[in-house]
Amino acid sequence: MLAMQYSFTLPADYDMTIIERRIADNGHLLDGYPGLIFKTYLYAIQNDGLTASDENLYAPFYLWQDAASLNSFLLSPGFAAVSRAFGRPEVKIYPVLSVALSPDIRQAKFACRKIEPxxxxxxxxxxGEPVKIGEELARLVAWDPQNWQLIGLSLWKILPQEVASTSQNYQIGHISLPKN
Structure with missing residues (x-):
């Protein structure tokens, strides 16, 4: 499995309802995408009181079954459209060490990403020890062996304060999952 994230930092005066509307209109397009385990459409609004973000961000996070699926997406018209709209991003790809997903993952409203050296x-x-979930609806640990970092992502229905103060936090606009 591979985790993937790219991020766009948007101006402080950017109308983030544009991002919310874009997610609402297009989020479903990756539902059932071959090889996609999940895509979280993550965004943070500067000083919104929910995510404690210092910046306006649009930062989707993906979990792929394999490199072929990831490559298929990056070479697709969908990714080309994102690149046309916001510029070609630096795409970060991480081997996944462990993941745990709740059957209730669709209920997640917030994500916390923590990067640790x-x-x-x-x-x-x-x-590579297995992760377990408690109150979170998903937990993933990946690593960046180029920069020697651990990347943790957890998905929550309600953002816990003790987690929120130590990570980059996002709202989830949509979660694309495999079709059942």
Whole structure:
């Protein structure tokens, strides 16, 4: 599995209802996309009181079954449209170490992404230990072996304050999942 995220930082005076409307109009287009485990349409509104974000962001986060599925999307007309609208982003791709998904993942309204450095010369053997979910509806741990970082993503129905203060937080406009 591979995690993927790109992010657009938008001006402070950007009308974020444009992003919300774009997600509402187009989010369903990736529902059932081959090889997609999930896509969260993430956004944060500067100083909105919900995500404690310092910036306006549009930052979708994907979980792919494999590289072929990820490549299929990046080479697609859908990604070309995003690039035309906002510019071609730096796409970050991470091998996934562990993931746990609740059957109620559709109920998630918030996401928390935390990036932590991997200590130099620390043992890497424990990085792949399975994650478990408690109150969160999904939890994923991936890593960036180029920059020696762990990337954690958790999805929540209600954003817990103790988690929110230590991560980049987003609202979820839509979650695309496989068709059943």
């Amino acid at each position: 991997i200590r130099p010369y620390s043992s890497l053997s424990s990085l």
